[in-house]
Amino acid sequence: MGSGGPATGAGALLSILRDGRPRTRAELAELTGWARSTLSLRLDALLNQRLVAPTDDAIPSGGRPATTFAFNQSARVVLAADLGVTHARLAVTDLATTVLAERSAEMPIDRGPVPVLTWLVESFHELLGECGRGIADMCGIGVGLPGPVEHDTGKPVNPPIMPGWDRFAVPEWLSARLGAPALVDNDVNIMALGEYWAVRSQVKHMIFVKIGTGVGCGITSGGRLHRGAQGAAGDIGHIRVPSFEDVVCRCGNTGCLEAVAGGGALAARLRAAGEDASVSRDVVGLVRAGNVPAIQAVRQAGREIGTVLASVVSFFNPSLIVIGGDLAEAGEHLLAGVREVVYSRSLPLATQHLDILASELGDRAGITGAAVMVLEHVLAPDAVDQAVMAVSGG
Amino acid sequence: MGSGGPATGAGALLSILRDGRPRTRAELAELTGWARSTLSLRLDALLNQRLVAPTDDAIPSGGRPATTFAFNQSARVVLAADLGVTHARLAVTDLATTVLAERSAEMPIDRGPVPVLTWLVESFHELLGECGRGIADMCGIGVGLPGPVEHDTGKPVNPPIMPGWDRFAVPEWLSARLGAPALVDNDVNIMALGEYWAVRSQVKHMIFVKIGTGVGCGITSGGRLHRGAQGAAGDIGHIRVPSFEDVVCRCGNTGCLEAVAGGGALAARLRAAGEDASVSRDVVGLVRAGNVPAIQAVRQAGREIGTVLASVVSFFNPSLIVIGGDLAEAGEHLLAGVREVVYSRSLPLATQHLDILASELGDRAGITGAAVMVLEHVLAPDAVDQAVMAVSGG
Numbered sequence: 001m002g003s004g005g006p007a008t009g010a011g012a013l014l015s016i017l018r019d020g021r022p023r024t025r026a027e028l029a030e031l032t033g034w035a036r037s038t039l040s041l042r043l044d045a046l047l048n049q050r051l052v053a054p055t056d057d058a059i060p061s062g063g064r065p066a067t068t069f070a071f072n073q074s075a076r077v078v079l080a081a082d083l084g085v086t087h088a089r090l091a092v093t094d095l096a097t098t099v100l101a102e103r104s105a106e107m108p109i110d111r112g113p114v115p116v117l118t119w120l121v122e123s124f125h126e127l128l129g130e131c132g133r134g135i136a137d138m139c140g141i142g143v144g145l146p147g148p149v150e151h152d153t154g155k156p157v158n159p160p161i162m163p164g165w166d167r168f169a170v171p172e173w174l175s176a177r178l179g180a181p182a183l184v185d186n187d188v189n190i191m192a193l194g195e196y197w198a199v200r201s202q203v204k205h206m207i208f209v210k211i212g213t214g215v216g217c218g219i220t221s222g223g224r225l226h227r228g229a230q231g232a233a234g235d236i237g238h239i240r241v242p243s244f245e246d247v248v249c250r251c252g253n254t255g256c257l258e259a260v261a262g263g264g265a266l267a268a269r270l271r272a273a274g275e276d277a278s279v280s281r282d283v284v285g286l287v288r289a290g291n292v293p294a295i296q297a298v299r300q301a302g303r304e305i306g307t308v309l310a311s312v313v314s315f316f317n318p319s320l321i322v323i324g325g326d327l328a329e330a331g332e333h334l335l336a337g338v339r340e341v342v343y344s345r346s347l348p349l350a351t352q353h354l355d356i357l358a359s360e361l362g363d364r365a366g367i368t369g370a371a372v373m374v375l376e377h378v379l380a381p382d383a384v385d386q387a388v389m390a391v392s393g394g
Numbered sequence: 395m396g397s398g399g400p401a402t403g404a405g406a407l408l409s410i411l412r413d414g415r416p417r418t419r420a421e422l423a424e425l426t427g428w429a430r431s432t433l434s435l436r437l438d439a440l441l442n443q444r445l446v447a448p449t450d451d452a453i454p455s456g457g458r459p460a461t462t463f464a465f466n467q468s469a470r471v472v473l474a475a476d477l478g479v480t481h482a483r484l485a486v487t488d489l490a491t492t493v494l495a496e497r498s499a500e501m502p503i504d505r506g507p508v509p510v511l512t513w514l515v516e517s518f519h520e521l522l523g524e525c526g527r528g529i530a531d532m533c534g535i536g537v538g539l540p541g542p543v544e545h546d547t548g549k550p551v552n553p554p555i556m557p558g559w560d561r562f563a564v565p566e567w568l569s570a571r572l573g574a575p576a577l578v579d580n581d582v583n584i585m586a587l588g589e590y591w592a593v594r595s596q597v598k599h600m601i602f603v604k605i606g607t608g609v610g611c612g613i614t615s616g617g618r619l620h621r622g623a624q625g626a627a628g629d630i631g632h633i634r635v636p637s638f639e640d641v642v643c644r645c646g647n648t649g650c651l652e653a654v655a656g657g658g659a660l661a662a663r664l665r666a667a668g669e670d671a672s673v674s675r676d677v678v679g680l681v682r683a684g685n686v687p688a689i690q691a692v693r694q695a696g697r698e699i700g701t702v703l704a705s706v707v708s709f710f711n712p713s714l715i716v717i718g719g720d721l722a723e724a725g726e727h728l729l730a731g732v733r734e735v736v737y738s739r740s741l742p743l744a745t746q747h748l749d750i751l752a753s754e755l756g757d758r759a760g761i762t763g764a765a766v767m768v769l770e771h772v773l774a775p776d777a778v779d780q781a782v783m784a785v786s787g788g
Contacts, residue, residue, distance in 0.1 A: 148743055158743065205623050217709075226615060228711020229599050232743045239705045240739060242636035311633045311705050315611075317622025345634060349542060349552065349626045 009034070010042040010388045011381030014051055014071070018379065020096065022055040022068035043069065045388045050075040051095075073098065076139040077131075078374045079124045079178070082187060082366025083116065085109055085146050085161060085213045086279060090120065091367040092127045095139075095375060097198060100131040102367065109146055112164035113173070121177050139378045140180050142370030143170060144187035146214070151231040154184035160251055183373045187366055188234055189225055191359075192218025194369025195322055199360045205318040207309075208359070209236075210325035211334065213264040213280050215257055215305065219316070237262065239308050257308050261301035263327045270294055280326040287330040298330045302337020309338060310345035317350045324359030331358075403428070404436040404782045405775030408445055408465070412773065414490065416449040416462035437463065439782040444469040445489075467492065470533040471525075472768045473518045473572070476581060476760025477510065478720075479503055479540050479555060479607045480673055484514065485761040486521045489533075489769060491592060494525040496761065503540055506558035507567070515571050533772045534574050536764030537564065538581035540608070545625040548578035554645055555608075577767045581760055582628055583619055585753075586612025588763025589716055593754045599712040601703075602753070603630075604719035605728065607658040607674050609651055609699065613710070631656065633702050651702050655695035657721045664688055674720040681724040692724045696731020703732060704739035711744045718753030725752075 009032075016031055017023065023031070029039050046052040053072040073096040082089045086109070091102040103123060107116060120143075128135060147159025154171040156162060174182035185193075192208035200206055201223070208218040215237035219226040226233050237258035238251055249259035259265050263280020270277040270286065273293055277283055286294035309321060321342070323335055339356050346354075359365050377383065403426075410425055411417065417425070423433050440446040447466040467490040476483045480503070485496040497517060501510060514537075522529060541553025548565040550556060568576035579587075586602035594600055595617070602612040609631040613620040620627050631652035632645055643653035653659050657674020664671040664680065667687055671677055680688035703715060715736070717729055733750050740748075753759050771777065 219709075221615060221620060222618075224616075226710075228744070229713035229748070230711055230743050230746060232741060233709065233711035235708050235711070235741055235744065236705075238741050239708050308705065311630075311702065312709050314629050314633050315613075315627065315706050315709065316620075317624055317627035317629075319623035347626060347629055347632050349624050350622070350629065352624060354623070 008385055009038070010045045011379075011384030013039075013042050014046055014379065014384050015381055017046075017052055017069065017071040018096075020071055020073070022070035024066040024068050026066065028069070046384075049388060049391065051384070071095070076378075077128070077133050077137050078371045079127075079138060079141040080367040080370035080374070081120055081124075081142070082144045082190065082370060083107070083109055083120075083146065084187065087281075088116075088120075089363065089367055090123050090127060091364075091371070092124070092131050092133065093367070093371040095379065097194075097368050097371045097375070099364065099367070100133070101127045102364075103127060104363075109162050109165070113168040113170065117170065117173055121174070124178065135179065138178065138180050140374035141174050141178055141182040142190070142372075142374040143174070143182065143184045144190040144366050144370050145170070145184060146187050148230075148232055148235070149184055149186045149189075151185070151227055154182070156184075157231075181374075181377060183370075183377055185373060186216075186231075188216040188218040189227065190218075190369030190373060191324055191361075191365040192220055192234075192322075192369065193225055193372050194365045194367070195324065195359055195361055196220045196223070197372045198368050200320060200322070203320045205316065206320045206322060207312065207316065207318045208322045208324060208365075209305065209309070211261075211263065211301075211305065211323065211327040212325040214262050217312075236308055236312065241304055241307055244304075257304060261304040263325075266294075266297050266301055266327070270297060281329075284326060284329045287333060295333055298327065298333045299337040301327070302334040302339075303341050304337075306338040306341025307345070310342050313342060313346040313350050313354065319353060319355070321354065321356045322359050323356065324362070324365050326363075328358055329362070402779050403432070404439045405773075405778030407433075407436050408440055408773065408778050409775055411440075411446055411463065411465040412490075414465055414467070416464035418460040418462050420460065422463070440778075443782060443785065445778070465489070470772075471522070471527050471531050472765045473521075473532060473535040474761040474764035474768070475514055475518075475536070476538045476584065476764060477501070477503055477514075477540065478581065481675075482510075482514075483757065483761055484517055484521060485758075485765070486518070486525050486527065487761070487765040489773065491588075491762050491765045491769070493758065493761070494527070495521045496758075497521060498757075503556050503559070507562040507564065511564070511567055515568070518572065529573065532572065532574050534768035535568050535572055535576040536584070536766075536768040537568070537576065537578045538584040538760050538764050539564070539578060540581050542626055542629070543578055543580045543583075545579070545621055548576070550578075551625075575768075575771060577764075577771055579767060580610075580625075582610040582612040583621070584612075584763030584767060585718055585755075585759040586614055586628075586716075586763065587619055587766050588759045588761070589718065589753055589755055590614045590617070591766045592762050594714060594716070597714045599710065600714045600716060601706065601710065601712045602716045602718060602759075603699065603703070605655075605657065605695075605699065605717065605721040606719035608656045609719075611706075630702055630706065635698055635701055638698075651698060655698040657719075660688075660691050660695055660721070664691060675723075678720060678723045681727060689727055692721065692727045693731040695721070696728040696733075697735050698731075700732040700735025701739070704736050707736060707740040707744050707748065713747060713749070715748065715750045716753050717750065718756070718759050720757075722752055723756070 055070045073094045078093045080091045088107040089104045092100045156165040170184045171182040188210045206220045217234040238256040240255040244255040244260045247259045249256035267277040449464045467488045472487045474485045482501040483498045486494045550559040564578045565576040582604045600614045611628040632650040634649040638649040638654045641653045643650035661671040
């Protein structure tokens with residue numbers, strides 16, 4: 001410690017300041033236990049990088065007010081994308097995930113990687129322009145995809161509804177065109193990460209259930225995303241539910257939860273019954289318009305999802321289940337169905353303090369999580385130390 | 395660092411040596427990065443405590459052989475107990491979980507805490523005598539109980555089949571009589587801990603399923619036990635299985651996995667069919683004797699357990715499922731039923747590299763895990779530092 005010059009330790013200092021609270025040199029010296037000279041070197045390195053800035057918040061206490069320093073969350077920007085099956089949401093955020101510009105558009109993922117990602121790059125340039133930032137301000141790109149992603153490489157692996165994307169090197173393709181690190185994960189993991197980081201960081205064991213065209217969940221345990229052995233954890237959409245053995249799923253199996261209770265399945269069933277519905281958002285529209293068959297279908301879907309979650313609760317004992325995704329916009333009907341079954345079927349000990357709530361971030365959970373994924377990477381203490389070292393020539 | 399005298403840091407040194415490999419002072423200096431004088435102080439502290447001893451393993455390389463030092467696993471002993479519903483297993487182990495003396499006995503848990511624990515204390519004294527050790531050699535007691543245990547206090551909480559045990563302060567009761575820290579957890583967690591620590595430490599995400607009178611599982615994720623929000627994680631015995639809505643469980647609900655596929659349920663069903671079976675071990679006996687109804691019942695139980703595990707695999711994506719507990723002694727029939735359903739029903743990505751194996755530790759998984767639980771506590775670096783400090787008067 002203290003042997004690496006200004007670089008080693010600057011990242012640790014930034015980690016302290018990332019909570020947004022301005023602090024004086026004296027406060028920082030006490031928090032870190034560093035000598036004043038060491039602290040000054042590291043603070044200067046962060047000031048040079050504009051990652052930290054002096055603030056005007058100091059309260060005069062008689063004499064000359066001490067200068068305070070705070071995390072400069074607008075120093076860089078992040079490009080974040082949440083690519084769904086039919087729909088995409090993009091944003092430029094600052095270093096605290098505040099959205100500076102965003103866009104929502106129809107963009108079917110089955111057009112293939114090059115058309116979709118080319119559109120993504122163009123859109124990012126436009127969004128950067130909208131908020132008056134340049135590509136040089138950008139520190140990383142985060143992308144969520146609607147299928148399994150190999151964690152280490154960021155490549156989609158056998159995604160069932162993404163023709164042409166299998167093993168496509170998404171991070172490399174984007175990095176080459178945008179000149180910054182790109183990180184890719186599946187959409188449900190980034191939604192869980194966003195919700196956890198932004199509004200649920202006090203919750204130890206959380207399950208974020210996305211109910212859109214399909215059904216899946218992201219799991220956080222002790223503040224970390226649980227990805228499982230092949231990064232396939234959370235894939236509850238293809239768990240078989242009883243009494244639906246004849247329903248064929250797009251995965252080729254029968255009786256999958258997604259084929260019974262996913263937004264795509266609900267839309268198809270309502271369409272067959274004469275209602276005007278082709279995607280999960282149409283189901284939400286019908287529910288909001290008071291359409292009784294749609295309301296009944298959504299509530300029953302909640303019960304079927306609740307059946308699977310009841311088992312998951314007994315196994316995992318989470319303290320919170322968050323319901324998100326398109327269909328969650330249908331409001332209390334879905335949530336009521338889920339609660340009805342989970343609270344009656346899971347073990348009393350496991351449901352005693354279990355909350356089942358709608359996502360607070362709503363349709364921004366994905367882009368927030370995509371930004372968080374980038375920030376965890378580029379603002380990690382080691383990464384900051386290296387960046388500072390590269391600039392200072394050390 | 396280096397400011398706390400010989401105590402601070404001795405625990406870290408012991409952690410390095412706990413792998414059992416003898417090392418020279420030079421090797422230890424290189425591994426720790428400590429100055430020779432600092433290393434000597436800390437090594438002397440561990441030598442004084444007999445936790446480390448000089449070894450004769452040094453290979454002469456021309457000149458005078460350098461002295462090597464190794465973890466002295468026989469310096470202290472641990473008392474370990476795995477208390478089941480009807481049966482108890484006790485052991486005295488050394489500091490590397492090697493069993494020095496053990497005992498297996500019928501001891502129904504429903505006799506209540508004071509009779510069972512009084513018997514336990516007497517038996518521990520006898521076992522210590524058998525291996526020629528005294529109570530002063532003993533550094534801690536680890537106990538597994540067949541019901542939910544509150545992790546922080548070690549108290550059983552509403553255990554369904556343990557009359558009189560609810561909120562009984564087991565750790566305090568044992569500590570007062572044996573004069574050492576006592577740690578208590580539920581039996582499935584300690585079995586998972588034992589199996590993980592002794593033979594599966596390279597496995598990142600493991601589920602240990604105990605199939606005895608009841609059914610439950612212990613979960614390790616990234617090397618840590620996942621206990622869940624209320625310590626209730628792994629309680630899969632009361633997940634409802636389809637088509638058995640009429641079967642009443644001892645918990646009061648219907649259709650629970652345990653009421654369908656637990657060893658107690660199997661014994662009852664075979665007894666009703668005229669076979670001689672009253673507990674799960676009798677079922678194993680019948681299977682070993684080639685009794686066809688028993689073989690069929692065990693295989694079908696494997697399938698029912700497999701149905702629940704298939705969902706768990708999709709949700710959690712483990713790399714290994716270990717099958718243990720009394721009924722696992724029935725061998726391949728049970729395992730075949732589990733594999734049959736899990737491999738056909740879970741997602742291909744999640745089962746691609748999934749192993750489903752019998753416990754390697756068998757009926758020693760529980761006592762091994764009970765010992766590991768104690769060692770993780772008393773040999774944790776901070777605990778060792780404090781012990782050294784207490785002795786050296788620092």
